[in-house]
Amino acid sequence: MLLYNNALSGNCYKVRLLAAQLGVGLELRDLDVLDRSDRPQVIGELTPVLRVPVLVTDDGRAMFESNAIIDYLAEGTEYLPADRYERQQVLAWQFFEQYEIEPNLAVARFWRLFAVEQPPAAWAQKQDAGRRGLEALERGLQGHEFLVADRYSVADISLYGYTHLAAEGGFDLSPYPAIRAWLERVAAQPGHVAISA
Amino acid sequence: MLLYNNALSGNCYKVRLLAAQLGVGLELRDLDVLDRSDRPQVIGELTPVLRVPVLVTDDGRAMFESNAIIDYLAEGTEYLPADRYERQQVLAWQFFEQYEIEPNLAVARFWRLFAVEQPPAAWAQKQDAGRRGLEALERGLQGHEFLVADRYSVADISLYGYTHLAAEGGFDLSPYPAIRAWLERVAAQPGHVAISA
Incomplete structure (x- = not known):
């Protein structure tokens, strides 16, 4: 999966941390958090909010919002309760x-x-x-x-x-x-x- | 179910709206949004954040955060996708x-x-x-x-x-x-x- 990422962002880190614990491989593509002028071009089709992280599955499904992304990844694993x-x-x-x-x-x-x-x-x-x-x-x-x-x-x-x-x-x-x-x-x-x- | 509520709060309204659409009856207990001095006493045992809405089920389970409450209520219904x-x-x-x-x-x-x-x-x-x-x-x-x-x-x-x-x-x-x-x-x-x- 492809993660539009920033190395300093705690929100992006949540996704990298859970992916490491799940053994899910991520290809990282880092975006600048100060100069955001390229965001409409790079992630404008993937998210209405123009923020990272954005996760794209291998079949091209895009996801935004860090907590919603990790809940998706954790579904069916020990990291998200079933109850x-x-x-x-x-x-x-x-x-x-x-x-x-x-x-x-x-x-x-x-x-x-x-x-x-x-x-x-x-x-x-x-x-x-x-x-x-x-x-x-x-x-x-x-x-x-x-x-x-x-x-x-x-x-x-x-x-x-x-x-x-x-x-x-x-x-x-x-x-x-x-x-x-x-x-x-x-x-x-x-x-x-x-x-x- | 018992809803700690405020009539003007859009967050509390989310719960009342979905409950109406689901046909779930709610007993409302309104809290003041200006004078919050009674909150530790009234809802301090139910939520760490001291904000409304708080929903309490008939068997005494308390829930906080409006969006998390409506997702709980909507589970298994047409209002929350299964996919x-x-x-x-x-x-x-x-x-x-x-x-x-x-x-x-x-x-x-x-x-x-x-x-x-x-x-x-x-x-x-x-x-x-x-x-x-x-x-x-x-x-x-x-x-x-x-x-x-x-x-x-x-x-x-x-x-x-x-x-x-x-x-x-x-x-x-x-x-x-x-x-x-x-x-x-x-x-x-x-x-x-x-x-x-």
């Missing part, structure tokens, strides 16, 4: 991730990595909103090994994507012991690969 | 909704409905980001009756939730003919109910 209520919980955490974690942790990290100037109020807003997201994640992990049914699943992969990079966005994880212990458990899973792998 | 690739597309649109539509259209609407003062730059940013989301939705709907497989599904319900309220957030839909025609098709579906129903 209907457990699947609801997996999705709930994944929607939470795109609503409260990614828009704050990933955007703050992007601003830092690429030295994008922001008004102090915008930076403070991202930090506050990101901390509220981390507090919710901490509550969800208290007393649990993993997010859903105490088994490693795509929910953990989705949340791990940017949470393990929190420091690069200026977030301090020391107030969140449940998150820190969970990050270590995720990184210890069979077949785990780093974002830089 | 693996079509399910991927449904999820992709739902994640897009929580990333590009809800944070802009719903937040701008909230600011307007409750006269929440914002700096002009914050208002302009929401309007620009919301328009980019609407442009992506317009591209996705061009040449299609509905978002996935040309059949009405939970993807349409998720996107309809706030898109049909765009004007209340200051967004003009006249540049988006595919969206306007699709909104009429969604509203004409059997069992459709309005947000005010």
Whole structure:
């Protein structure tokens, strides 16, 4: 399968991580995250949103949205529960991730990595909103090994994507012991690969 | 089933709309969206994120995140495809909704409905980001009756939730003919109910 990718993107990393654990081979085609002028030409036919990752199957089916891509890949495997209520919980955490974690942790990290100037109020807003997201994640992990049914699943992969990079966005994880212990458990899973792998 | 609800919330409306179309009865318990001080006490045991909707089944299972709730309810019905690739597309649109539509259209609407003062730059940013989301939705709907497989599904319900309220957030839909025609098709579906129903 072909993955339109960016090496620094936590969203693209989710797909690479699950593919490594499933033993699925990916051909990577990297797109720039600063100069996006080629996107309509390169992926405009594949996704209406012009963001990576985009996965294209060998028979030409295109998919967008990182969490929806990994759920597709995980269907029928140990990484996505078969039970209907457990699947609801997996999705709930994944929607939470795109609503409260990614828009704050990933955007703050992007601003830092690429030295994008922001008004102090915008930076403070991202930090506050990101901390509220981390507090919710901490509550969800208290007393649990993993997010859903105490088994490693795509929910953990989705949340791990940017949470393990929190420091690069200026977030301090020391107030969140449940998150820190969970990050270590995720990184210890069979077949785990780093974002830089 | 018991729905922790707010009458004005487009996210809660998604659940009420699908439940009406499925003929599922809901007991509603409304929470305030301005004064949220009672939330830890009322729903703190049910959801780590303290937002509505929260759905509780008759046997006491709690669910959070609107799109994940409607996917649970729609499982095995005509409103959620069985085909693996079509399910991927449904999820992709739902994640897009929580990333590009809800944070802009719903937040701008909230600011307007409750006269929440914002700096002009914050208002302009929401309007620009919301328009980019609407442009992506317009591209996705061009040449299609509905978002996935040309059949009405939970993807349409998720996107309809706030898109049909765009004007209340200051967004003009006249540049988006595919969206306007699709909104009429969604509203004409059997069992459709309005947000005010």
